[in-house]
Amino acid sequence: MNSIDTDNDILCSLDNSLLRLTLNRPTKLNALTSSMYERLADEITQAQKNDMVRAILLDGIGDNFTAGNDIADFAGYATKEPLKAVEERPGMRFLFALLDNTKPLIAAIHGHAVGVGLTLTLHCDYVVVAEGSQFQAPFLDLGLVPEAGSSLILPQLVGRRKAAEILLGGAPVSAEEAVKLGIANTVVPIKALSETAENYAIKLASKPPKAMRESLQLMSVDKKVLREHMLREARVFFDRLQSSEAKKIFAEFLSR
Numbered sequence: 001m002n003s004i005d006t007d008n009d010i011l012c013s014l015d016n017s018l019l020r021l022t023l024n025r026p027t028k029l030n031a032l033t034s035s036m037y038e039r040l041a042d043e044i045t046q047a048q049k050n051d052m053v054r055a056i057l058l059d060g061i062g063d064n065f066t067a068g069n070d071i072a073d074f075a076g077y078a079t080k081e082p083l084k085a086v087e088e089r090p091g092m093r094f095l096f097a098l099l100d101n102t103k104p105l106i107a108a109i110h111g112h113a114v115g116v117g118l119t120l121t122l123h124c125d126y127v128v129v130a131e132g133s134q135f136q137a138p139f140l141d142l143g144l145v146p147e148a149g150s151s152l153i154l155p156q157l158v159g160r161r162k163a164a165e166i167l168l169g170g171a172p173v174s175a176e177e178a179v180k181l182g183i184a185n186t187v188v189p190i191k192a193l194s195e196t197a198e199n200y201a202i203k204l205a206s207k208p209p210k211a212m213r214e215s216l217q218l219m220s221v222d223k224k225v226l227r228e229h230m231l232r233e234a235r236v237f238f239d240r241l242q243s244s245e246a247k248k249i250f251a252e253f254l255s256r
Helices: 034-047 071-078 090-100 116-123 150-158 160-167 175-181 190-205 209-219 223-241 244-254
Strands: 002-005 010-015 018-023 055-060 105-109 112-114 126-130 134-136 186-188
Touching: 010 034, 018 034, 018 190, 034 090, 055 190, 071 244, 090 116, 090 223, 105 116, 105 190, 112 116, 116 134, 116 150, 126 175, 126 190, 150 160, 150 223, 175 186, 186 190, 223 244
Parallel strands: 018 055, 055 105, 105 126, 112 134, 126 186
Antiparallel strands: 002 010, 010 018
């Protein structure tokens, strides 16, 4: 089966049991909006019930994987009272979809992967990075806090001091360093990025699906603990969005 859906800013295709979800907002550096989060959450959630989907690949069009969350969206949250519970908000629906995913998840990263562009990779099973790419988590520079469980996962992965350098100091992480730290698996030339990621995704998709699902479950961290930690992060995160500190930073950013 081969199908392509070009609705909104997310491109979706299903081919050879591989569901490909592509960020398609290049003029805005693939910055994620609420509608994009909703679409990604819906596609990943629906994939869990679709036996034709046996692996999921995330990538992006343009010069960058993603600049992170759209600042105008952040500013919108900061100027009105939230109408939904934390776990029902678009960004959290996407993050929980990643957490609850039971199928191999592969990411192809190029250019800049900022904020959630970094933290979502912590939920992936295989990450391919193009040469010259860079990860960065400038949450504190925006008056915010880490999200997606990164304040729990990253210290366990790279050590507390290195995690503090990345999450608190906002230090950029090069493609090569990401591999050394275990954030990514391999670095390839930009021309080979898509093919490398797709080939590996198809390889995983070709394996016995039930054995794959059970293996992923055995390898996963305690999801109950991680879910509670993600909710804790989210409550603080959305409180920070309402803070005068964050509102001032967003206003300055949008006035540039």
